[in-house]
Amino acid sequence: MQTLRAAIERQTAHALACGALHRIETAHTFxxxxxxxxxxxxxxxxxxxEAARLAPPVSMGSEVPPPRNPFLPYEPDLFVADLSPTHVALLNKFNVIDQHLLIVTRRYEPQEALLDAADLTALIAALRxxxxxxxxxxxxxxxxxQPHKHLQLVPLPLVGDSPHGSPQEAPIEALFSGAQAAHGARPIAIVPSLPFRxxxxxxxxxxxxxxxxxxxxxxxYRALLDAAGVPAVDVGGVAHQGAPYNLLVTRRWMLVVPRSAECVEGISINSLGFAGSFFVRDAAHLQTLALIGPMRALERVGLAR
Structure with a gap:
């Protein structure tokens, strides 16, 4: 049986050849x-x-069709592997990072539902x-x-020619050696150099x-949510998040960051920002980010400690 990485490489070549995969070309700096x-x-x-995002809905008389769920059904040309009975692995159609994988529930579940054993089983299988x-x-x-529950996975390192750090580390890991137990509750810790909750x-x-x-x-994961102040709320018998948050997981560590906003000065920030990786739309936003400072930008979209 082929490995997951081999399946990603094979499907990436196929999806590029048939036009199903659209790489967003970028230049990078530090x-x-x-x-x-x-x-x-x-x-x-x-x-x-942008054309795909802004395209108007197809008129069907006086009815406006509901937003399309790209995962039900998913595009066969983006399918990589069956990870488990509950999850499939798909290529990210508009990828900035090569081999960017989506780990998607086969049946619809809301993105704001808490992760469960099936979600973590699929993620751990991919991380292994x-x-x-x-x-x-x-x-x-x-x-x-997207409102359909999906985790994501990108290979490390996040760039191929980072001048510092271990080749298999995210940039933010430079601070993790200073992690301290939170109120004596092991294994939960805080990283003093991170200015956000x-x-x-x-x-x-x-x-x-x-x-x-x-x-x-x-x-x-559940202990980190509790420690970070992200409550669980019941919605129709299913545990949902009581506040927005980002979760980052590697083979070696896990980090939860509660959120207060999605953007700072027009710059959208998701989980990758808290790993030390930003994506900006143009040179003007790059200049804005440099003026604010990436750490201050993260602090502004997070919560005060």
Missing amino acids: IDDGGVRFTVRVAENLARK EIDGLGFYNGGTAAGAS HAFARLDSGSGSPGDAARVALDC
């Missing part, structure tokens, strides 16, 4: 701030994505094959663009059976 070398990608051409960054944008204020924990997702690793990850 901004040093707060002890982190942030990587910033600047879009060179957003025309195709790809040393990458898994993330979840919990709500529109956290950068979610968060909760952090070390994780070893490579040990034990996949089921055991998923259960440990689920317990850690």
Whole structure:
């Protein structure tokens, strides 16, 4: 059976050849701030994505069709693998980072429902094959663009020629050596250099059976939500988030960041920003980000500690 990475490479070549996959070409640079070398990608051409986003709905008499769910059904040309009985892996149709994977529930579940054992089982299965960054944008204020529940996974490193750090680390990991136990409650910790509210924990997702690793990850996730002040609320018998948040997961750690806003000065920030990676639309936004400072930008869309 082919590996997940081999399946991604094969399907990427196919999807590019048939036009199903649209790479957003970018140039990238670095901004040093707060002890982190942030990587910033600047879009060179957003025309195709903007055309798809802004296209008016097809008229059907006096009726306006509901927004289309791109995951039900998903495009077969973007299908990578069956990860589990409950989740499939798809290529991100408009990708900024190569081999950007979406981990999507087969049946509709809302993006604001809390992650469950099935979600973490699928994510851990993918992380065991790809040393990458898994993330979840919990709500529109956290950068979610689709209401259908989906996690995401990008390979590490986030850029291929970062001048500093381990090749398998996200830029933000430069600060993690200073993590301190939060109120004596292990394994939950805070990172003193991060100026926004968060909760952090070390994780070893490579040990034990996949089921055991998923259960440990689920317990850690729920504990981090609680420590970060993201309450669970019941909606029709299903646990939902009581506030927007971002979740970042690697084989080695997990981070939860509650959110207060989706943008700063027109710059949209999702989970990748808290990993140390920004995407801006043009040179003007790059200049704005440099003036604000990436760490201050993260602080402005987060919550005060």
